[in-house]
Amino acid sequence: MTRVLVTGCAGFIGSHLTEGLLKNNYDVIGVDNFSDYYPRKLKEENLSNVLKNENFNFIEADLIDIDLNGLVEKVDYIIHEAAQPGVRKSWGNEFEIYLNNNVLLTQKLLEACKGKKVSKFVFASSSSVYGDSELPMKETSSLRPLSPYGTSKLACESLCYLYWKSYGIPVVSLRYFTVYGRRQRPDMAFHRFIKAILNKSEITVFGNGLQKRDFTHVTDIVGATVSAMEKGVEGEVYNIGGGSTIRLIDAIRKIEEITGNEAKINYLEDQKGDMRYTYADISKARKSIGYSPAIKLDEGLKDEIDWLKLLMT
Numbered sequence: 182m183t184r185v186l187v188t189g190c191a192g193f194i195g196s197h198l199t200e201g202l203l204k205n206n207y208d209v210i211g212v213d214n215f216s217d218y219y220p221r222k223l224k225e226e227n228l229s230n231v232l233k234n235e236n237f238n239f240i241e242a243d244l245i246d247i248d249l250n251g252l253v254e255k256v257d258y259i260i261h262e263a264a265q266p267g268v269r270k271s272w273g274n275e276f277e278i279y280l281n282n283n284v285l286l287t288q289k290l291l292e293a294c295k296g297k298k299v300s301k302f303v304f305a306s307s308s309s310v311y312g313d314s315e316l317p318m319k320e321t322s323s324l325r326p327l328s329p330y331g332t333s334k335l336a337c338e339s340l341c342y343l344y345w346k347s348y349g350i351p352v353v354s355l356r357y358f359t360v361y362g363r364r365q366r367p368d369m370a371f372h373r374f375i376k377a378i379l380n381k382s383e384i385t386v387f388g389n390g391l392q393k394r395d396f397t398h399v400t401d402i403v404g405a406t407v408s409a410m411e412k413g414v415e416g417e418v419y420n421i422g423g424g425s426t427i428r429l430i431d432a433i434r435k436i437e438e439i440t441g442n443e444a445k446i447n448y449l450e451d452q453k454g455d456m457r458y459t460y461a462d463i464s465k466a467r468k469s470i471g472y473s474p475a476i477k478l479d480e481g482l483k484d485e486i487d488w489l490k491l492l493m494t
């Protein structure tokens with residue numbers, strides 16, 4: 182059986198990915214430390230479907246502290262999702278957490294791959310590495326992150342590249358563009374907006390709501406990540422976006438339509454680190470790994486709303 186290590190398997194994307202891999206007949210070793218970025222209860226719930234699967238082996242541990250050599254020896258592939266996420270919290274003293282869980286952890290994991298049989302190391306990077314880059318963002322566009330979080334992800338990408346160049350570790354980095362869907366992190370915009378609109382409470386929008394985002398459904402992210410693991414070209418970076426953009430305010434209108442409730446919007450100042458626009462050119466991933474996003478925003482939003490309705494009862 183082919184075995185995959187999924188770091189951050191209890192998180193939003195990691196848990197969907199684990200399910201996707203198991204469905205595709207891979208064995209999965211998942212590691213997560215239930216970091217306190219958001220409640221452990223939600224992460225335990227994320228894992229509840231897969232814990233029963235006999236092809237899934239869960240290890241609760243902080244990857245910074247454990248013997249990564251022993252772990253890496255057991256697997257054929259690595260998908261590295263574990264990280265401290267979130268742009269807004271990455272300033273100030275909190276940056277140390279980003280340095281440890283993003284930069285240092287990625288370096289330790291890459292170091293552990295030296296001399297092992299790992300066939301592919303897929304790194305979950307982010308559109309945050311671009312900053313206010315030209316649109317649509319291409320893999321060759323300038324990289325000037327606007328947040329400490331984006332800087333930490335770019336440092337991880339650089340580490341992946343140099344461990345490939347110097348030690349031949351077969352890395353592929355995927356720049357995910359704002360991911361949404363069931364189990365979305367509670368700090369993310371759609372999750373906050375949907376909950377508040379269902380509750381008929383106020384939502385906070387930073388900026389004027391005209392900022393545009395390229396939203397990617399988590400099902401498409403899982404498909405792209407598994408394809409990159411199976412056929413991504415070593416040393417390469419791929420944009421994984423939803424294929425179109427929408428203004429934040431228009432996405433809120435869609436949530437109003439689906440829920441039948443009106444949004445009460447409180448506009449606040451732009452937050453430092455937030456990007457004005459994100460828009461992925463996905464032609465490279467389309468060509469190289471056959472990526473083709475399938476879930477349209479209306480369908481994906483409806484499903485996330487159904488999930489949150491259940492969660493709130």
Ligand SMILES: NC(=O)c1ccc[n+]([C@@H]2O[C@H](COP(=O)([O-])OP(=O)(O)OC[C@H]3O[C@@H](n4cnc5c(N)ncnc54)[C@H](O)[C@@H]3O)[C@@H](O)[C@H]2O)c1
Pocket residue numbers: 188189190191192193194195212213214215216217218224242243244245261262263264265266282286305306307308356357358359360361366
């Ligand atoms: N959600 C998005 O829109 C998005 C966009 C771009 C990139 N990404 C990247 O995708 C990955 C997954 O993001 P997510 O939204 O699912 O976040 P998440 O917080 O839901 O998942 C990350 C998981 O990693 C775990 N973790 C963190 N540090 C760890 C450590 N030291 N040891 C073991 N486990 C640890 C956390 O407990 C968490 O369960 C991250 O690398 C993130 O930077 C996410």
